[in-house]
Amino acid sequence: MLEGNSGNNNNNKNNFSASELKNSNSNDEIPNNKKKIILLVTDNIQHYQKQFNNYDITDYKITFINWSNILNFITNFDDVKRRNVEIIVLNISVTEYEKINILPITIKEIRKIFFYQKIFFILPSESMIEKVVSMEICTKEDIRIQPISVFDILDLIGTTKKKKRLDRLQLKDHGMSLYSSSDDKVNDAIRFLKIGIKNNETTLLLLSIDIEPSYLQSKMELHGLDMSKLQNDGLLNISYSEDWYLSFQKNIKKNIVTIDNEKVYLKWNNLIKQSLNNGRKGLRVFSMMDCFFEYGLFDELIDYGCIGPPKFNKPFLGFCAYEERHILQLSEDQIRKLVLTHSTIWI
């Protein structure tokens, strides 16, 4: 598993008397020289070698590089090996502020050789995350905090294979996510729409009342989307959440706001039918949920099960966008109910 070690990794198996079930690929053992490579750049090679040598990673081997040797090492990497490199892990120890400051230059050099490989950063503390992210060389998701174990390396491998979160949503899913700003919400709504266009699904965007159509249109233009054309082609519908979900009745004394479930379900069903009749695969909805909080209707929404089931039995994908500040107002029990009515949850 580990380059530069004795190669007796499997000896212990001779002493092992119980059955061993291997997975489907057990017969296609990958020879050591064909295994994918993880480059671990660290000044603490001995420590990690000693630790990782106790484990078997089936399809990968870890190659250790000292920071001082990194540029020389990767330049001399032969082509076959270079193609096998899948992940580069940069481990920065506590006192290496200088190393952090020159990270953008180092990354630029690494990128000359490794164009597409995923690069992860192991930092000594949480407090350094912002600094590294501000260098625009990675996102928060690419950062881990020390100490790391072989299980963290395993997780980095898995993470590189994971689809982006909005890409993971499918028809029949019921997802929810928290947002801290309207901008983030709108950006995700547009990504959501783009995936819908690619999948030949109709998209319905249900907006918070504070989002102006002109703002949405300009944002879409930045993503190369023509809002009017998409609407004319039947690929996009836009409405305000409060118009979609809420019923307003005027009484002598006060205005009464309610959720008319039957009416809402009827609207969903009509739009799903319309989408299918137009030759689309189904309906995907990005729904900003602010109006329920603005009108104090969240108890009703949760307690009467208006949110819907965690999985739909129709070609319908529901995605609920909540504001962080609203979720913080909920009781434990309300959050529990909310969580249990969604199948995909990003909080």
Next chain:
Amino acid sequence: MTQIQDKSHNLGVYSSPQKKIEEGLGYLRIGFEEKNEAILMVTDELTKDEVRNSIVKKWKISPADETDLEKNGIINIKSPSEFYFESGIPDHDMIVKQYYNIVNKAIEKGKKGLRAFLDIRIFFERGYEKYIIEFEKSFLPLYDFPVIAICAYDLNDFEKLDHQSRKILFDHHNLHLKNNLFQNIFDDSSQLSLNEHICMYHEKKSQSSSVPITNSLLKYINEGLRQNQLCVYASIHNMKKDHPKTILSQISNLTDYQKEKNFIVVGKIDRYYISVISGDLKPFEDLKRQIFEKAILENKKEIRIVTDIPNLLFKNKHFDECVALEEWWNHTIEELNKKHGLNVSLLCTYHTNNFQNFPFKYHKYRINDNHSIVCNSEGIIHSKYFNSIITKKEERQ
């Protein structure tokens, strides 16, 4: 019930109102029919008329006789608000005085003493948790007057008490009727039916702890092997070169041949983890097929599986993938049972340390919801899930 002594102050903890009422009335009936005792029922789980009807129906006395017995102070039915909160707030002396009055009246009528069942729930409902602990503290485990009492606590309330309060309750009651609620489910394998999907939370001792085996987990595997079941160990720690050997060395009283036949260590476990993150459950489908083939080959009908892969997914915030895997296991357990008659019990171990903070604590609900039993490392069942377990067991019986 037969262990309850005369003049004793006893503690009862109940998982549901039904259990509480059923046991309370049964206990009072013994006093009334066999011990010549007057009875006192304090509860609001049933109305007074409902209590009367239950007594008439089950104790084989006529409604008229029951009315007479109440008039004569032999049968006493009180609501908690009138018994404890007569003046709006609980008054220790007034409660004790009422108690003495009922006892004295019973003795006057030729009874040996009083047998009382006292529902405590109202103290928790009205925010008097501290008061009830102080109140209980004023009584010793044995009374100096002819009363036998059970103080009946709901499990949900009991669990809200801190360690010190519980200790006071244990110290000041003679017998603790815990109704198996605090028993280690791994101590008695008959409690663990097959086709269960168990979630066991345990504390991770230290970051460097490389052997995540708790005693309960070992008991669970050992018991399966003792019953000649097929046991499958799908731990992420199988990646560690000496881990399988360590596990085997901790499993007792088995020959190598028995281990070979009955105990399976899942190899190349890293591939399972990597696949599930990318939404691919194929390795698990293959594992299901291989377990099935092994079960057929070795003529096994019962299978126990232990896994901690969901725990690592959860720790690394792959929440949806973790839930998807747990749901897959649920379908698999059901499928192997319905299609092939195999009984599969799965034990998933999770570190409690992973559940404390945002956002982990919110996803805990999803994990719990996908298991039929949720317990701690000592096998003690989480109360919220106890009712569903009882219902399931009753359905099976």
